[in-house]
């Protein structure tokens with residue numbers, strides 16, 4: 346959506362229309378370059394009816410295109426660079442699976458035979474039908490998988506049309522042309538991989554959300570990107586100058602020389618800051634006055650441990666194990682398969698502790714798309730409630746986790762606990778899993794620590810029940826805020842009410858930290874608050890010593906810690922904890938950052 350339009354002189358020379366587009370930020374940083382437009386092949390499709398005697402030839406034309414795309418995907422897979430993010434291989438697999446599915450490999454052939462459509466038209470007809478079915482799906486993550494199907498169809502169309510779209514490789518004489526920003530309706534992760542070796546510094550797409558595969562790859566490649574720009578691919582022209590502000594989700598097309606200069610300065614500032622941060626990798630996280638802090642990583646899959654180690658994490662504070670279970674049509678990974686994954690994480694962390702959270706399935710993380718029966722899934726059968734209702738699934742996971750504990754330091758974390766009997770049953774299940782392993786003569790750590798996530802207000806208000814039974818606590822602020830303020834954390838209509846600085850939220854966090862310390866057990870925060878540098882000092886002032894966050898946030902938080910002085914922070918935090926007015930709290934937190 347163009348928010349402003351004016352005439353200005355672009356760096357390319359002649360006066361060109363300058364305008365700004367607003368979308369969704371998916372990957373941070375600033376990119377400045379020239380637009381390279383990738384028009385979807387679908388726009389060029391011809392529609393015609395095929396004569397009866399040519400129908401089988403048309404069917405074969407489509408079949409050959411499908412085979413060729415299969416080969417292309419195989420080649421992509423084989424040529425995957427060694428250092429490519431693990432997601433990329435998985436995305437290629439997903440596209441290969443979609444391609445072999447009868448909905449793509451057979452249904453369009455039937456359309457050619459029954460309706461006499463040409464191959465391109467038949468394929469698009471089928472894709473349109475599938476897309477409509479995907480639009481009906483409520484779950485935003487699954488709905489976004491529609492993009493994968495469209496990307497596969499586009500590959501087939503490219504082959505049918507015989508017009509592969511390529512990126513220019515020759516740098517221009519102005520020295521900046523080599524820096525290309527891809528602008529497209531949508532980009533498949535596999536295509537992103539092809540762009541990797543070229544001078545590709547950012548991307549902008551019309552569609553997509555923060556969970557789209559393409560967004561995930563962009564984040565893992567650390568390329569500035571913005572999606573959901575609605576009409577970028579029609580408004581932007583080839584070779585237009587573009588600035589992507591990946592933090593704000595803003596794209597400025599044909600910026601004035603002044604704007605460009607300002608962004609170049611910001612960009613160099615960011616680059617300098619990053620370089621500086623990298624120097625902190627090995628520096629211990631200690632405040633100016635000597636308080637030692639533990640910085641842990643949140644991971645989704647064992648492959649993320651590399652980033653955690655690279656960022657200098659002291660361990661893994663949250664392994665969201667449910668990611669091993671999702672997207673498999675409810676096919677639960679076997680004990681051996683889980684064991685291998687947990688072991689891989691433990692081994693990769695080289696002796697640093699790995700905290701594996703048991704299956705937190707449900708709400709916005711369903712096992713599969715058919716799982717939408719709960720009226721209010723965030724309050725329904727999720728996490729430990731699901732595990733206690735499915736004891737075989739839980740026991741299998743516990744055995745797999747315990748087996749991995751023989752290979753390094755491992756801790757078990759139980760999500761969504763609220764009742765004493767849930768804690769007791771969880772511990773009883775862990776004891777049962779241990780007994781089964783002992784009986785089978787399988788090694789595990791007998792003294793493995795077991796902790797509770799404090800993410801339901803009831804838990805934060807009944808801490809003696811937890812500290813008596815558990816070895817450590819970890820505050821899940823994402824859910825704690827959702828349940829305290831009664832707002833669905835995935836509903837954008839109430840997103841403005843999601844406030845970590847609400848006094849009720851702050852009280853619950855402070856109480857949990859204090860209760861843990863009093864009982865002599867570790868307390869971490871593993872929700873998003875731990876990685877927000879605006880809140881680092883507030884959490885330090887509340888007494889937090891263990892922070893767990895996405896590896897990319899770790900060094901910035903460490904820098905904040907290194908510049909902090911507990912002697913100043915603590916009294917100011919006490920003041921904040923006494924305040925009840927939002928403006929006073931916000932102002933005091935701001936002051937805390939300036940100390």
Ligand code: PEP
Nearest residue numbers: 800821822823824871872
């Ligand atoms: C939380 O709720 O804060 C948390 C860390 O867990 P998740 O975001 O996976 O629910």
Ligand code: MG
Nearest residue numbers: 800821823824
């Ligand atoms: Mg949670």
